[in-house]
Amino acid sequence: MSDRPAIEIYSIGTELLNGQIQDTNSFWMAQQTAALGGYVRRIAILDDDMDELTGVLKDACQRGTRVVITTGGLGPTPDDMTVEAIAKIMGVDTEVDETLVERYMESRGIEKRADVSEGLIKMATKPKGSVAHPNPAGVAPCVESQVGETTIYSLPGPPREVEALFRQSVEDALAGIYDDVRLSLRVAVNLPESQCGPILHSVMSQYPNTYLKAFVALRERTADGQRLPVDIVVWGKKAEEAQALLDKALAEFKAQAFEKGSEVEIRDEG
Known part of the structure; x- marks a missing residue:
């Protein structure tokens, strides 16, 4: 950003x-x-x-x-x-x-x-x-x-x-x-913060005008581990541009999370 x-x-x-x-x-x-x-x-x-x-x-x-x-x-x-x-x-x-x-x-x-x-x-x-x-x-x-x-x-x-x-x-x-469009998406992963953090930084470095943040205080303990909420926020000059950027950032986040053994669960959009 x-x-x-x-x-x-x-x-x-x-x-x-x-x-x-x-x-x-x-x-x-x-x-x-x-x-x-x-x-x-x-x-x-x-x-x-x-x-x-x-x-x-x-x-x-x-x-x-x-x-x-x-x-x-x-x-x-x-x-x-x-x-x-x-x-x-x-x-x-x-x-x-x-x-x-x-x-x-x-x-x-x-x-x-x-x-x-x-x-x-x-x-x-x-x-x-x-x-x-x-x-x-x-x-x-x-x-x-x-x-x-x-x-x-x-x-x-x-x-x-x-x-x-x-x-x-x-x-x-x-x-x-700031006349651009802001989109956000909350997802969750079954990863500890120590493994999720490098993914966030990697996605942000690859895609300017994105911001990813994990919320450790909101994580949920589950039978198979945990669900760590992550917000993906993007900005674009037009709605189509912002949506395309969000899709790319999400795809990259999913790919890197999968490499570490976690699926990505979609929570809500904002």
Whole structure:
């Protein structure tokens, strides 16, 4: 799958690394991205540290990542550094989005610009040239920035806001990148993971745009051994292309499994 546009997801926050809060955002966004046919290459949690943020995000851009999605670090406190970090990568200053400030004033009944709190001003701040998408479920916006060929979508941390902003500001853009067809098939084999694993890697190396995964936790013990579930996922520009690729990958998987003494049982298609 290395020839497909890559997405990387970064959750930002010391509280995540300390185990105080569970990172559910990355799991949810990876699910949504996969449903759109997208390819998530990397998921990581980053500390609230300027050097780490700029280093990791700059590296992601230099590696040709098509889309980077970050969550967290957009709040009003000093440890919220995402906007500043991205501005440094872009080589620009930050600026206040006055349209957002006006929205904050209207929603809170604030009459004078001078009465807007520093916290609200910080949440209305973005790198120069970036676009701030208003938050339908909270305060901090989704900030869309361009670094070379990489688009960075910076979302706030609360899951309810992540989901709302992803649907509003990110989902359609990803769908536009991945306009191909995704097909999947679950099968099962009577092989241990140690014997099945090399088959998965062999099929994926022979057929680009395929992904095979064995689910050890779902295996079933049987009288003749076990049934190890395996998902075969493929992508193609058209339905016919995807189906042809799935057929080839399945045939190769069956052939190699048979060599190791196992039939392949079809479970379900997705």
